Amino acid sequence: MSRLFSLVSVAAVLVASFAAAADIKGLTESGKPDLKSAGPLAFGPKGVLFVGDTQGAAIFAIGVGEAPKAALGEGFKAEGIDTKVASLLGTTAADIAINDVAIEPGTGIAYLSVSRGKGPGAEPAICRVDGAGQVTSLPLDKVAFAKVALTNAPTAGQADKKGRNLRSEAITDLAFVDGKLYIAGLSNEEFASKLRAIPFPFTAADTGASVEIIHTSHRAALETRSPVRTFVPFIVGGEPQLLAAYTCTPLVSFPVSSLKAGEKVRGKTIAELGNRNQPIDMIVYEKGGKQYLLLANTARGVMKISTDTIDKQPALTEPVTDKAGLTYETIADLKEVQQLDKLNDKQAVLLVKGTNGLDLKAVALP
Amino acid sequence: MRIFVAIACLALTAVATAAQPELRLVEKDKSPVAIEVAGLPAELTAQLATLKVDDDAWRRILSVRVGKSPAPDQPAMSGNYELRDSALRFTPQFPLRAGLAYRAEVFLPAPSREAAPSHYDRVFELPAPARGEPARVTTVYPSAATLPENQLRFYLHFATPMARGEAYEHLVLLKADGRPVLRPFLEIGQELWDTSGTRLTLLIDPGRIKRGLSPREEHGPVLEAGGKYTLVITKGWCDAAGQTLTDDYRKTFTAGPPVETAIDHKAWKIAPPASGSKDPLVVTFPQPLDRALLEHTITVVGPDGKPIAGEVTVGKDERTWKFSADQAWIAGQHELVIDTTLEDLAGNRINRPFEVDEFKEIDKSSLPEYVRLPFPIRPAR
Numbered sequence: 146m147s148r149l150f151s152l153v154s155v156a157a158v159l160v161a162s163f164a165a166a167a168d169i170k171g172l173t174e175s176g177k178p179d180l181k182s183a184g185p186l187a188f189g190p191k192g193v194l195f196v197g198d199t200q201g202a203a204i205f206a207i208g209v210g211e212a213p214k215a216a217l218g219e220g221f222k223a224e225g226i227d228t229k230v231a232s233l234l235g236t237t238a239a240d241i242a243i244n245d246v247a248i249e250p251g252t253g254i255a256y257l258s259v260s261r262g263k264g265p266g267a268e269p270a271i272c273r274v275d276g277a278g279q280v281t282s283l284p285l286d287k288v289a290f291a292k293v294a295l296t297n298a299p300t301a302g303q304a305d306k307k308g309r310n311l312r313s314e315a316i317t318d319l320a321f322v323d324g325k326l327y328i329a330g331l332s333n334e335e336f337a338s339k340l341r342a343i344p345f346p347f348t349a350a351d352t353g354a355s356v357e358i359i360h361t362s363h364r365a366a367l368e369t370r371s372p373v374r375t376f377v378p379f380i381v382g383g384e385p386q387l388l389a390a391y392t393c394t395p396l397v398s399f400p401v402s403s404l405k406a407g408e409k410v411r412g413k414t415i416a417e418l419g420n421r422n423q424p425i426d427m428i429v430y431e432k433g434g435k436q437y438l439l440l441a442n443t444a445r446g447v448m449k450i451s452t453d454t455i456d457k458q459p460a461l462t463e464p465v466t467d468k469a470g471l472t473y474e475t476i477a478d479l480k481e482v483q484q485l486d487k488l489n490d491k492q493a494v495l496l497v498k499g500t501n502g503l504d505l506k507a508v509a510l511p
Numbered sequence: 512m513r514i515f516v517a518i519a520c521l522a523l524t525a526v527a528t529a530a531q532p533e534l535r536l537v538e539k540d541k542s543p544v545a546i547e548v549a550g551l552p553a554e555l556t557a558q559l560a561t562l563k564v565d566d567d568a569w570r571r572i573l574s575v576r577v578g579k580s581p582a583p584d585q586p587a588m589s590g591n592y593e594l595r596d597s598a599l600r601f602t603p604q605f606p607l608r609a610g611l612a613y614r615a616e617v618f619l620p621a622p623s624r625e626a627a628p629s630h631y632d633r634v635f636e637l638p639a640p641a642r643g644e645p646a647r648v649t650t651v652y653p654s655a656a657t658l659p660e661n662q663l664r665f666y667l668h669f670a671t672p673m674a675r676g677e678a679y680e681h682l683v684l685l686k687a688d689g690r691p692v693l694r695p696f697l698e699i700g701q702e703l704w705d706t707s708g709t710r711l712t713l714l715i716d717p718g719r720i721k722r723g724l725s726p727r728e729e730h731g732p733v734l735e736a737g738g739k740y741t742l743v744i745t746k747g748w749c750d751a752a753g754q755t756l757t758d759d760y761r762k763t764f765t766a767g768p769p770v771e772t773a774i775d776h777k778a779w780k781i782a783p784p785a786s787g788s789k790d791p792l793v794v795t796f797p798q799p800l801d802r803a804l805l806e807h808t809i810t811v812v813g814p815d816g817k818p819i820a821g822e823v824t825v826g827k828d829e830r831t832w833k834f835s836a837d838q839a840w841i842a843g844q845h846e847l848v849i850d851t852t853l854e855d856l857a858g859n860r861i862n863r864p865f866e867v868d869e870f871k872e873i874d875k876s877s878l879p880e881y882v883r884l885p886f887p888i889r890p891a892r
Contacts, residue, residue: 234589235589244701263675265704331703333803425700
């Protein structure tokens with residue numbers, strides 16, 4: 146034994162034990178979740194990671210077990226993270242997609258949802274990255290988990306002549322607030338907004354309230370159904386709100402209390418972020434006693450939005466030529482951002498396009 | 512389900528000696544499933560047998576990396592280790608990929624203080640997968656030659672499942688003069704595929720369709736009535752098997768006036784078939800409707816109130832809907848039950864246009880989930 150371990154030194158445990166996760170309330174099953182894809186991520190109660198599964202039309206709550214000790218911190222940078230993740234999963238960077246990045250509160254470890262393969266048969270993976278840049282893969286064959294199927298998902302009778310079911314709903318964002326998981330989805334057929342609120346622990350009888358979000362335009366009082374692309378919980382005037390970015394440009398707010406099944410909810414437009422604004426991700430943070438939103442965007446970089454006046458902000462009802470409402474600045478040195486999450490009070494973690502693929506890095510909150 | 516070990520036909524990169532361990536590929540049903548090393552010193556296998564399954568010591572003896580010459584800092588593949596008949600077996604978390612090379616390395620502890628540790632490696636090159644049906648676009652909907660200027664979406668159908676993540680690099684909307692329209696589409700990271708990966712939903716940026724929003728105020732609508740446009744799906748787009756579209760696909764259309772009113776289902780023309788026949792029921796619409804939604808939002812209910820089984824065919828320009836019942840029609844009162852999620856080309860629904868003018872008298876109560884259109888099938892004479 147001694148000779149073997151003189152070579153292998155201390156036997157570090159790379160793959161954490163997941164037995165402890167079975168004790169987490171709400172994770173009612175253990176074994177291999179039938180995850181078909183791994184998309185948006187959100188952390189819930191301690192040790193619980195929610196994973197949006199668009200391909201399987203479901204949400205999974207997965208116990209992630211004990212995290213590595215080395216948290217991401219100031220100056221963290223893992224270059225070519227896509228190549229590292231691909232290597233770990235036994236393939237090339239061109240053959241994977243990193244779909245989302247979430248930081249586990251309390252541990253400062255980054256979790257990545259990954260597709261291994263590019264077609265509909267791509268295999269889902271959840272990887273984590275520690276502060277030393279070490280990448281490990283969660284072995285999803287032995288976890289504590291719970292699953293909830295999304296209501297309004299296509300039914301068997303909706304198959305086409307070849308027996309294929311073409312209708313699906315892309316899960317575009319998740320957030321966990323006060324015991325409820327909020328889920329934004331975008332249908333690949335009807336132009337409808339499905340914002341669901343599902344209590345956790347999941348119960349068989351309650352698969353969530355689906356509400357219709359209405360956007361009132363700035364001219365002629367035209368209102369439309371408006372799919373929500375990304376959103377973030379926020380307190381406005383003491384009331385929990387969701388700040389949401391629509392598929393069209395406006396940033397809107399609506400109170401969490403208004404999200405009741407079957408209700409039509411009119412989001413209050415609080416900012417027009419201008420043309421070519423196609424939002425990816427948002428976080429909320431505090432700096433100098435003021436709260437800000439940081440919004441990553443496909444075409445316009447990262448915007449820092451002041452929320453000083455958000456509770457006094459009247460709904461925008463007049464036509465605007467570009468930006469309006471809450472003021473914002475574009476952070477010039479944050480470019481090619483693919484994903485964004487808050488690391489701690491002072492830092493954010495970004496997934497950005499670098500010179501050699503994708504880099505995962507920590508930056509100071511602007 | 513026979514498991515056998517394949518050692519032939521594979522390049523062995525380490526210098527073979529009588530004493531060296533043997534690295535080999537394990538196959539199951541002719542697919543590679545694991546890599547193992549046999550011929551380890553008995554003392555070492557005895558030590559390995561005492562390790563926990565998640566002990567890092569396993570991977571310090573045997574590690575597998577992607578590529579013929581992986582970089583020194585490249586992570587080893589994730590997977591499980593076990594001892595099988597004195598051989599150390601590594602089963603990767605995900606299957607080995609056809610067409611890729613994998614380098615397996617074995618590090619053995621030195622037999623004595625004076626001796627050096629031993630290192631062996633071997634590259635396994637997996638054959639590329641057989642080429643399947645070539646990637647190609649089969650059709651694009653809507654099929655009409657004139658589309659409203661507030662057209663909301665296209666459906667792109669492909670012969671084979673396509674690769675995700677590169678759609679918007681291969682989609683261009685050209686004006687009549689050949690210049691591209693600036694950012695005409697809603698670019699969604701997830702891309703809106705069906706679960707088979709053969710149909711992509713492409714939305715025109717709703718910020719350029721909805722009135723009163725800055726993108727439209729600034730750049731105008733994507734489509735303008737009277738203009739001629741070509742949607743180009745450019746070659747080079749990979750399918751899931753790595754084959755590319757070899758030709759551009761072009762759909763040319765003219766933009767017509769916007770359609771800003773709700774679908775008027777009461778204006779649909781229903782041509783009932785004769786009782787006793789298996790002729791199709793034909794419904795004709797005044798305006799084209801959404802191709803995908805027409806496939807599953809209309810149900811035919813018989814006199815007994817139960818849905819009738821049959822096959823739907825959507826006709827020319829998405830203006831007709833044919834239903835061929837599995838059984839012969841019986842006389843009596845029938846109904847079309849229409850799911851109000853049905854939309855036209857501009858996203859207008861039954862009883863509710865895409866944009867609702869709040870100043871007009873519109874019933875703002877919740878829409879019913881379904882509306883019904885009764886029609887009789889007369890008894891045969």
